[in-house]
Amino acid sequence: MRNILWDGLHQFEFSRGGTSDRSEMREFHDRNHAANYLRSIARGGSNMHVLRRAFHEHAMGADVSRLSDEEIISRLGMLLGQGGLFLSKVDGFSPPVSTYEGESGGDSAGASESGSGSKAASQEASTLVSVSEPKDDSPPEASGLLARSAKVAGVAKISEQLSAALFTEGANTQCTSKGAHRWEAKEAKGKNRLSQKIDDAKAARSKGAQFEGRAAEHNMMSGDLKRSSQLSGGTHAEKVFWTCAECGMSREGDQLHDGATSGSAPIAVEVKNKSKLGEQDLRQLGRNIQAVKQGGASGLIYKLPAGKTGDYITGQVNAIGERLGCPIRVIRV
Numbered sequence: 071m072r073n074i075l076w077d078g079l080h081q082f083e084f085s086r087g088g089t090s091d092r093s094e095m096r097e098f099h100d101r102n103h104a105a106n107y108l109r110s111i112a113r114g115g116s117n118m119h120v121l122r123r124a125f126h127e128h129a130m131g132a133d134v135s136r137l138s139d140e141e142i143i144s145r146l147g148m149l150l151g152q153g154g155l156f157l158s159k160v161d162g163f164s165p166p167v168s169t170y171e172g173e174s175g176g177d178s179a180g181a182s183e184s185g186s187g188s189k190a191a192s193q194e195a196s197t198l199v200s201v202s203e204p205k206d207d208s209p210p211e212a213s214g215l216l217a218r219s220a221k222v223a224g225v226a227k228i229s230e231q232l233s234a235a236l237f238t239e240g241a242n243t244q245c246t247s248k249g250a251h252r253w254e255a256k257e258a259k260g261k262n263r264l265s266q267k268i269d270d271a272k273a274a275r276s277k278g279a280q281f282e283g284r285a286a287e288h289n290m291m292s293g294d295l296k297r298s299s300q301l302s303g304g305t306h307a308e309k310v311f312w313t314c315a316e317c318g319m320s321r322e323g324d325q326l327h328d329g330a331t332s333g334s335a336p337i338a339v340e341v342k343n344k345s346k347l348g349e350q351d352l353r354q355l356g357r358n359i360q361a362v363k364q365g366g367a368s369g370l371i372y373k374l375p376a377g378k379t380g381d382y383i384t385g386q387v388n389a390i391g392e393r394l395g396c397p398i399r400v401i402r403v
């Protein structure tokens with residue numbers, strides 16, 4: 071299996087030797103420059119599995135499972151910066167479809183450079199999605215579509231997706247206040263033990279419920295999920311809701327975490343066991359972003375599938391959060 075990195079402009083492979091033709095290589099000034107670049111293309115988990123695999127191959131069997139993403143990035147950055155490894159452009163591999171065209175650069179990787187290189191760097195950093203769109207819920211694959219037509223389709227697609235996330239309501243779900251819904255969190259009763267709720271979810275028939283159970287277990291172990299009342303369970307009384315303070319419309323949430331300080335609004339947690347956000351998911355994302363902007367939530371976390379299956383949806387969540395100016399923490403389970 072080849073470890074292909076796609077940074078939005080070019081595809082690269084790690085290699086041990088450089089070439090004399092500099093246009094065929096991605097060059098770095100030093101280890102920090104290289105690490106910043108890797109960080110920007112691994113943001114939110116996209117490409118990270120490729121970096122892990124590549125590091126494993128080139129680090130003579132180092133036990134990568136014990137290393138954090140950041141450690142992998144900094145060690146690969148060191149190798150690239152010191153000339154122990156090179157990134158060579160890849161020919162003859164069908165390019166993945168870039169779905170989102172980033173319009174604003176200026177994040178960390180772009181900002182850290184100056185001079186003539188900065189424009190290219192910020193373009194690279196602002197391209198958010200590096201995999202082709204999955205068909206339904208099947209894992210994404212590199213598509214053979216012509217890059218140019220994909221680019222045009224991609225621009226149309228992001229505006230459609232943004233419009234669902236921006237205009238969250240259809241004709242039947244408008245707020246009676248005439249403005250936007252104003253979301254407030256309502257914890258569940260919390261009569262059932264937290265561990266029992268998690269066990270029930272894990273034993274459920276549906277794959278989605280099982281995934282929610284695993285995600286909740288992960289959150290309980292990390293200490294973020296503290297009380298049964300913060301986790302949505304089977305019965306109405308044991309569900310977590312977001313309710314509009316104006317009109318009373320409510321929708322179910324997956325988890326609530328305590329905010330950073332006591333008395334601050336809870337953090338909204340959404341768990342999605344799919345490879346792609348559909349229209350309803352996009353509206354829901356828009357509503358969650360509304361809740362954050364209105365102050366009803368003090369943060370937003372999306373728990374998404376790990377590995378290749380979750381790359382596209384991760385790109386969607388990151389891209390929409392970025393476009394709508396709402397930081398979203400993505401955790402891959």
Ligand SMILES: [Zn+2]
Pocket residue numbers: 244245246247250251252314315316317318319
């Ligand atoms: Zn309302």
